[in-house]
Amino acid sequence: MExxxxxxxxxxxxxxxxxxxxxxxxxxxxxxxxxxTVIGVLVGVPLGAWxxxxxxxxxxxxxxxxxxxxxxxxxxxxxxxxxxxxxxxxLGSLELLFTPTAMIGAQxxxxxxxxxxxxxxxxxxxxxxxxxxxxxxxxxxxxxxxxAGREALPGVIAAVAAAFGRVVSEVGAVLIVGGNIEGETQVxxxxxxxxxxxxxxxxxxxxxxVLLLIVLLVNIALGRLRAM
Amino acid sequence: xxxxxxxxxxxxxxxxxxxxxxRTVVFGPNGAGKSTLLRLLAGTIGDSPLDATYLPQSTYxxxxxxxxxxxxxxxxxxxxxxxxxADRLGVGHLLDxxxxxxxxxxxxxxxxxxxxPEPWVLLDEPLAALDAQDRMKVARVIVDAIGDRGAxxxxxxQEAAAVLGDHMVVLIDGQVHQSGAVHDVFAQPADGAVAAxxxxxxxxxxxxxxxEGPLCSVQADGxxxxxxxxxxxxxxxxxxxxxxxxxxxxxxxxxxxxxRNSFIxxxxxxxxxxxxxxxxxxxxxxxxxxxxxxxxxxxxxxEGVPATAVVKATAVRVVPS
Numbered sequence: 001m002e003x004x005x006x007x008x009x010x011x012x013x014x015x016x017x018x019x020x021x022x023x024x025x026x027x028x029x030x031x032x033x034x035x036x037t038v039i040g041v042l043v044g045v046p047l048g049a050w051x052x053x054x055x056x057x058x059x060x061x062x063x064x065x066x067x068x069x070x071x072x073x074x075x076x077x078x079x080x081x082x083x084x085x086x087x088x089x090x091l092g093s094l095e096l097l098f099t100p101t102a103m104i105g106a107q108x109x110x111x112x113x114x115x116x117x118x119x120x121x122x123x124x125x126x127x128x129x130x131x132x133x134x135x136x137x138x139x140x141x142x143x144x145x146x147x148a149g150r151e152a153l154p155g156v157i158a159a160v161a162a163a164f165g166r167v168v169s170e171v172g173a174v175l176i177v178g179g180n181i182e183g184e185t186q187v188x189x190x191x192x193x194x195x196x197x198x199x200x201x202x203x204x205x206x207x208x209x210v211l212l213l214i215v216l217l218v219n220i221a222l223g224r225l226r227a228m
Numbered sequence: 229x230x231x232x233x234x235x236x237x238x239x240x241x242x243x244x245x246x247x248x249x250x251r252t253v254v255f256g257p258n259g260a261g262k263s264t265l266l267r268l269l270a271g272t273i274g275d276s277p278l279d280a281t282y283l284p285q286s287t288y289x290x291x292x293x294x295x296x297x298x299x300x301x302x303x304x305x306x307x308x309x310x311x312x313x314a315d316r317l318g319v320g321h322l323l324d325x326x327x328x329x330x331x332x333x334x335x336x337x338x339x340x341x342x343x344x345p346e347p348w349v350l351l352d353e354p355l356a357a358l359d360a361q362d363r364m365k366v367a368r369v370i371v372d373a374i375g376d377r378g379a380x381x382x383x384x385x386q387e388a389a390a391v392l393g394d395h396m397v398v399l400i401d402g403q404v405h406q407s408g409a410v411h412d413v414f415a416q417p418a419d420g421a422v423a424a425x426x427x428x429x430x431x432x433x434x435x436x437x438x439x440e441g442p443l444c445s446v447q448a449d450g451x452x453x454x455x456x457x458x459x460x461x462x463x464x465x466x467x468x469x470x471x472x473x474x475x476x477x478x479x480x481x482x483x484x485x486x487x488r489n490s491f492i493x494x495x496x497x498x499x500x501x502x503x504x505x506x507x508x509x510x511x512x513x514x515x516x517x518x519x520x521x522x523x524x525x526x527x528x529x530x531e532g533v534p535a536t537a538v539v540k541a542t543a544v545r546v547v548p549s
Binding site for chain 2: 133
């Protein structure tokens, strides 16, 4: 008990003593996870709307891919990007490995299926009457997807929240393609791993609190948006 | 035109007679496959043979104002026409409203559907969510907005069928049982199933001679009939009442009750329809009555016997013809 209490007070002290290093980690975490979420939403939400409305023959294939993608282990997504960006790999000439850009790419890969899957579910959940009316309106594909997404807005906001929650809390993908380089590609989750491995539990716990706070604040903000 | 529900041949498998440029009513009980048929024609299932504007059975109101919903999928010119129609349907003042009632939704969706220019108009129960006093007004707007286009209108309501249609198809259990002019189908059901579904038997055309509150008196051939309907004097109308609403008396009735209509004549025909009997009385106009075997025997009704048919005015519907 004494150990835990000491740890907690040390963690809080750490929290205020981190200074520039914590700010850097926090900033990079928000930039990488935020950008990956934005990309994931920009691609995933229209994809999900398409999936929910289309009668295209490829829709079952895409459906399976999206559903599988929602559960893909982050380390696998990271491995995929690592192989692509490796020196001898197809995109090796871009020299993006161990940069924040690579981390954004890997996390976007995780965010897209989540955003698409939840959006598709939300639009399908509008029910047969909405679907029949959408068809009856004879809208163009883009307009139909917009109207459907607008109608299912609470679900789309949930998709944004889920995508952000998934990427900000994952460690496997950013660790593999980012390399956890201090001051360059270290984010909250990889920093926690490092501190914990070195038995700096107070630092690890402090970072964990910050991570929890971010997730909490983002969800409160999106929750308010949903209630509007 | 042949239609078949793609996933389940047993539900709907029929050949349809839908004349170009006429308003065809698809009539039938719930579960007959009417909406499925209309969805096939609209192409919301399968590929449609028609280029059509379509009002689904349950109108869906998207989040946003009534005006936004009204203009969905329409060009600027079509949206202007939709607003005109909304005015005529009595919902033109609601365009900024966010919450609208079921009947208002129905009218907004109708205005939007009818404002589109497609050569075919498909309407699923267009009068269903409306109050009784507004139905005829809305029906007139619908007929007017369809113009000379072809239309297929699904309904399970005799009054709606009579007002909106000129051609009629009776659909029961996914099969076409009868097809013809609305008047003919109502007056002469092809079989017991149609008679049970259509439930009328008495359809007469005439002219309004007297109006009195909710009632009007119609001159039809040699007889005068009182019924319910708001009409102008001299208007040409159709009078409809069910064979099951007619009370028969042998000879003449002992005294006059509250019923406005009593027709004295001679029985010209008695024939079994399912578990009942249909009795035809010639009273200057033909009156069809539905009787149980017990009543028929008790009254001793048979061909050549004098009898009286009595119908309450409230059971008689008078609609524009």
